[in-house]
Amino acid sequence: MQRSITTDHPKESCGLFGVYDVGTAASSIHRGLFAQQHRGQEGSGIVVSDGEKIRSIKGLGLIDEVFSGESLAQLPGHLGIGHVRYSTTGSDRIQNVQPLVVECVDGIWAVAHNGNLTNARKLRRMYQESGAIFQTSTDSEVLVHLLADPMYRSRPRRVARALHELEGAFSFLLMTKNCVMAARDPMGFRPLSIGRLNGGYVFASETCALAQTGAEYVRDVEPGELVVVDAAGLHSSRFAECPTDRLAQCVFELVYFARPDSRVFGYNAHEIRLQYGMRLAEEHPVDADIVISVPDSGNDAALGYSRGSGIPLDFGFIRNHYVGRTFIMPEQRDRASSVDMKLSVLPETVSGKRVVVVDDSIVRGTTCKRRVACLREAGASEIHVRVSCPPTANPCFYGIDLPTHEELVGAQMSVDEIREFIGADSLGYLSQEGLLSPFNNPEHFCAACFTGNYPSDVSHMKGKEALEASAPELALDP
Numbered sequence: 415m416q417r418s419i420t421t422d423h424p425k426e427s428c429g430l431f432g433v434y435d436v437g438t439a440a441s442s443i444h445r446g447l448f449a450q451q452h453r454g455q456e457g458s459g460i461v462v463s464d465g466e467k468i469r470s471i472k473g474l475g476l477i478d479e480v481f482s483g484e485s486l487a488q489l490p491g492h493l494g495i496g497h498v499r500y501s502t503t504g505s506d507r508i509q510n511v512q513p514l515v516v517e518c519v520d521g522i523w524a525v526a527h528n529g530n531l532t533n534a535r536k537l538r539r540m541y542q543e544s545g546a547i548f549q550t551s552t553d554s555e556v557l558v559h560l561l562a563d564p565m566y567r568s569r570p571r572r573v574a575r576a577l578h579e580l581e582g583a584f585s586f587l588l589m590t591k592n593c594v595m596a597a598r599d600p601m602g603f604r605p606l607s608i609g610r611l612n613g614g615y616v617f618a619s620e621t622c623a624l625a626q627t628g629a630e631y632v633r634d635v636e637p638g639e640l641v642v643v644d645a646a647g648l649h650s651s652r653f654a655e656c657p658t659d660r661l662a663q664c665v666f667e668l669v670y671f672a673r674p675d676s677r678v679f680g681y682n683a684h685e686i687r688l689q690y691g692m693r694l695a696e697e698h699p700v701d702a703d704i705v706i707s708v709p710d711s712g713n714d715a716a717l718g719y720s721r722g723s724g725i726p727l728d729f730g731f732i733r734n735h736y737v738g739r740t741f742i743m744p745e746q747r748d749r750a751s752s753v754d755m756k757l758s759v760l761p762e763t764v765s766g767k768r769v770v771v772v773d774d775s776i777v778r779g780t781t782c783k784r785r786v787a788c789l790r791e792a793g794a795s796e797i798h799v800r801v802s803c804p805p806t807a808n809p810c811f812y813g814i815d816l817p818t819h820e821e822l823v824g825a826q827m828s829v830d831e832i833r834e835f836i837g838a839d840s841l842g843y844l845s846q847e848g849l850l851s852p853f854n855n856p857e858h859f860c861a862a863c864f865t866g867n868y869p870s871d872v873s874h875m876k877g878k879e880a881l882e883a884s885a886p887e888l889a890l891d892p
């Protein structure tokens with residue numbers, strides 16, 4: 415009998431794509447977002463300008479559900495920005511779908527954000543107390559209020575000054591009717607790259623989106639840099655100095671989030687995962703007959719484990735690529751309903767075999783437990799779980815949706831207790847040294863969800879829907 419199971423991974427971040435003068439903006443952005451659908455499936459939006467008028471289409475769901483050929487035809491223009499969303503702050507309601515589009519006294523602005531602002535609650539409260547009304551429950555909206563604030567609006571370098579007020583993780587794309595801007599926070603948590611296409615400029619969270627639109631990679635937006643592209647070309651300035659002692663590039667982008675064909679922070683994700691697998695084979699060797707991966711995100715590390723150990727790689731799980739976004743929405747009930755839909759075991763591969771199964775992470779542990787049980791039911795004689803990162807023991811406050819300490823199995827149990835909980839014969843995680851070993855500059859990576867060493871103060875942070883009702887205690891007085 416064929417048994418089926420799903421995955422339990424950290425949830426995606428968001429994806430950005432922007433263009434200036436590459437031809438038809440909307441179709442390029444559509445392609446660029448499509449290449450980054452893995453970064454967010456809850457909603458997507460495209461905003462374009464023809465130099466006179468700004469138009470936008472946004473909706474809940476996958477890109478194909480939000481946009482059709484006809485809808486793209488309603489978006490004429492040569493510049494624009496787009497966003498795919500996974501909610502790391504704010505719920506999955508339509509108002510929260512980005513780019514946010516607002517009308518200030520001096521014109522229309524559009525804003526798209528990847529990351530998480532750690533001082534959003536404070537800024538939001540400050541503006542609300544002075545009478546501002548917020549349309550969304552996202553942290554990103556505070557940038558819009560900073561831009562509209564006369565304190566910033568009426569002074570030179572308005573965008574740079576506004577960005578300078580923000581703390582935490584952010585890659586932003588902004589646009590007005592005649593320019594596109596890109597910025598990365600001073601610690602460089604989230605990726606953002608610049609490309610060239612048809613003589614114009616392209617911005618993308620991941621380089622795979624540059625490749626799939628035919629753009630040539632030029633460079634990354636530097637941490638603390640603001641890039642502006644308009645009719646006069648590309649201008650670069652700094653809105654903040656980079657900390658000289660360290661950046662905080664998110665190592666989880668390379669462990670799991672980024673597509674294997676993307677270069678992130680100067681490293682190819684596939685190559686890094688291959689090295690993790692080889693190192694895992696060194697750190698946790700075992701006598702076994704086959705290595706299998708939890709597809710797709712465990713594929714590269716499984717190949718590395720196979721190469722490092724000399725144990726042949728085989729297909730033990732088959733992924734159903736047609737399981738829709740229902741199964742990757744954030745609510746627990748949706749995850750539970752997907753348990754038997756996403757992955758199937760191939761008994762012909764695993765029956766009677768000593769199996770090494772390589773996964774990229776264990777978050778709550780419940781899905782891994784079920785995965786092991788399915789392999790056992792399919793006849794595997796031994797099951798050795800290998801994980802291509804250290805135990806995930808701390809939540810993320812920088813834009814990745816990891817659960818709380820209470821829900822993270824890596825925070826609640828020792829490795830041996832986790833092994834017993836998931837029912838494996840052995841369990842081996844990549845060491846913290848192994849995690850950072852592929853990098854020339856390991857001090858410039860954030861690994862706080864593994865180490866607990868957060869690169870900035872997060873003691874005041876609350877859950878992802880903390881902005882949903884940020885002033886409930888204020889009495890309404892009509």
Ligand code: SF4
Nearest residue numbers: 664666810814860863
């Ligand atoms: S805490 Fe983890 S997921 Fe969050 S930015 Fe740091 S490495 Fe990335």
